[in-house]
Amino acid sequence: MRILIVTSQFPIAGEPNRGRPVYQTVRELSRLAEVKVISPVASYPRWAQPRSYLYRPVEDAQVAPGCDVDHVRYPALPAISRPFNGHLCARALAAPLRAFAPDVVLAYWLYPDGYGAMRAAHAAGIPFVAGARGSDLRVRDAISRRLTRPVVRAARRLLVVSEDLGRVAVDGYGAEPHRIRAIPNGCDASLFHPGDRSAARRALGVAEDAEVVLYVGRLVAEKGLRELLQASRRLAAQRPRARVVLVGEGPLRGELDAALAADPSLPLQLAGAQAPAEVARWMVAADVVTLPSYSEGHPNVLVEALACGRPVVATPVGGIPEVVDSANGVLVPARDADALAAALAQALERNWDEAALARRFSRDWEQVARETLDACGEALAETHAGRAYYATGQA
Helix, strand or coil, X not given: CEEEEECCCCCECCECCCCHHHHHHHHHHCCCCEEEEEEEEEECCHHHCCCCCCCCCCCCCCCCCCCCEEEEEEECCCCCCHHHHHHHHHHHHHHHHHHHCCCEEXXXXXXXXXXXXXXXXXHHCCCEEEEECCCCCCCCCHHHHXXXXXXXXXXCEEEECCHHHHHHHHHHHCCCHHHEEECCCCCCCCCCCCCCHHHHHHHHCCCCCCEEEEEECCCCHHXXXXXXXXXXXXXXXXCCCEEEEEECCCCCHHHHHHHHXXXXXXXXXXXXXXXXXXXXXXXXXXXXEEECCCCCCCCHHHHHHHHCCCCEEECCCCCHHHCCCCCCEXXXXXXXXXXXXXXXXXXXXXXXXXXXXXXXXXXXXXXXXXXXXXXXXXXXXXXXXXXXXXXXXXX
């Protein structure tokens, strides 16, 4: 089967961890089928660079080994061109789609990537499959919601990372339940597994007696980082050896740097973006991993933390309750710094069974890829059956 993957959520030079779960899936899928990745990226004028997220222009350097990737650019302006970005994306995709001649088009991220892929696939008469990651279904602005709805409804199969997202697609967008496939993320066990905490701490320069709370992800307010900052102050007052380490980059970095500059006694360390192997080392070095998000799909960071034998403190949003329960972590209300501080203290106090935590998730990326391939096969077979039905004049 020839599958064209369309997604902007993919590693680029300067941001090698971007869209890592999609990359892991596509890399394994490339072992099972003939796969081409087209990554459409909005190209902004120099005088109108986006401020709402950490924008990085695309470079042509390959940073996704094991995948055949090309980038296509389409012109855009922050906010102003949003209603038209899907159409502009479709125009950019038309020629590479024809050149590859796929059997199926699979788009990750519903708007504008999925919208553009939907239109390009429809024009070429090729079945379209969409993959939703979380935030692309839980969109807040009316324009994006309106433009996301036709993508959800047009997809022969809608791949979601949690059962919760499947319910959002049905209730919020009118998706047909029989077309939805829940395919949770996998975990790379070669990187994420229990290890020697003392050795990891020596390598990272972390004191042996420190109580390390780790966050891994983009530095954005929606991940609950302001509440985590407040919780770190409360936690340090009760547990002087506690420290909170943030691994990642994002638009909130400046605010966090300013907080540290204003109060150097804050038990906070900004470690920056790290390669997956270093993320795994930080997880092994940590006592607890936290993700106090306002919304989530199926957060891979929690699966990886558990695979390393680390308990988690998170919020009961999106697909998180499908991963976290009282046996492997603590769930707290979102946007509640006091509850977060108390939960972190509780998690640090409790004795956890590292081996039992690590056994909870043994799902690998090959299994994710096989389930993805099966869904693409269903979409292709359904399309062929429909064409045969109409060709025989039975309609």
